[in-house]
Amino acid sequence: MQSRGDRRKLVVGNWKMNGTRAANDRLLQAILSGWRPLQHVDAAICPPFVYLPQLAETLASSPLIVGAQSLNPRANGAFTGEISGEMLSDCGCHYVIVGHNERRRMQSESDLYVAEQFLAAQESGLTPILCVGESEQAREAGNALDAIGQQLRVVIEAAGLEAFSRAVVAYEPIWAVGTGKTATPEQAQEVHTFIRGQFGAQGNGLVILYGGSVKADNALSLFAEPDIDGALLGGASLNAEEFIAICQSAEQVATGMTQ
Numbered sequence: 001m002q003s004r005g006d007r008r009k010l011v012v013g014n015w016k017m018n019g020t021r022a023a024n025d026r027l028l029q030a031i032l033s034g035w036r037p038l039q040h041v042d043a044a045i046c047p048p049f050v051y052l053p054q055l056a057e058t059l060a061s062s063p064l065i066v067g068a069q070s071l072n073p074r075a076n077g078a079f080t081g082e083i084s085g086e087m088l089s090d091c092g093c094h095y096v097i098v099g100h101n102e103r104r105r106m107q108s109e110s111d112l113y114v115a116e117q118f119l120a121a122q123e124s125g126l127t128p129i130l131c132v133g134e135s136e137q138a139r140e141a142g143n144a145l146d147a148i149g150q151q152l153r154v155v156i157e158a159a160g161l162e163a164f165s166r167a168v169v170a171y172e173p174i175w176a177v178g179t180g181k182t183a184t185p186e187q188a189q190e191v192h193t194f195i196r197g198q199f200g201a202q203g204n205g206l207v208i209l210y211g212g213s214v215k216a217d218n219a220l221s222l223f224a225e226p227d228i229d230g231a232l233l234g235g236a237s238l239n240a241e242e243f244i245a246i247c248q249s250a251e252q253v254a255t256g257m258t259q
């Protein structure tokens with residue numbers, strides 16, 4: 001059976017709708033020049049679609065992995081403006097985020113649609129990062145775990161438990177995303193334990209990230225929790241020093257765990 005120490009840590013930067021070719025170059029060069037090797041942590045960046053080839057090329061001989069922020073679940077066809085999983089694989093992506101709360105809300109993506117994206121990602125050889133998280137209202141009403149359980153259940157029913165051996169789950173409380181309000185390590189740990197519990201014995205190997213106002217100065221305390229395996233970063237991933245420091249915090253905690 002896998003234990004906490006067997007799970008690699010993962011830090012993923014979600015650049016959201018930010019960047020230009022020139023700004024990306026500056027940011028990537030700053031990250032690469034400050035980078036210190038990580039033994040127990042994988043690090044990935046998910047830029048806007050149009051910059052995927054730029055990142056794939058710039059990061060090709062680096063340890064940094066490239067991911068995308070979404071995909072259309074169809075293989076190809078008359079879907080103007082959409083991008084398929086095969087296209088993402090073809091552009092050098094390894095990960096793809098599905099179910100981010102900004103897309104659930106602004107693009108009206110339903111739990112079922114997210115499940116289709118999850119399946120399509122895996123069919124294209126991508127590792128989906130499935131985002132789940134509750135609204136502030138749900139938390140205040142004491143329904144956070146019910147809301148998250150429902151989001152997970154729809155994908156588990158569609159894909160099966162085994163599919164999660166090739167997936168990552170990210171807990172992003174909506175009230176903590178881009179607000180500067182971070183869940184406390186204890187609040188996040190409670191939800192991560194709940195999420196892991198939905199997968200039975202298989203849950204031991206599942207990498208579960210926390211996302212929502214993670215910064216260099218709160219990352220260490222979050223990563224110290226036994227069920228927080230890394231972070232999905234928004235704002236902090238646009239700053240080279242913050243991004244590197246958060247990856248190093250993950251390494252520090254992971255190194256402590258393996259000693």
Ligand SMILES: O=C(CO)COP(=O)(O)O
Binds near residue numbers: 178
């Ligand atoms: O949404 C997020 C990552 O996907 C988190 O964003 P912030 O780190 O900016 O709160």
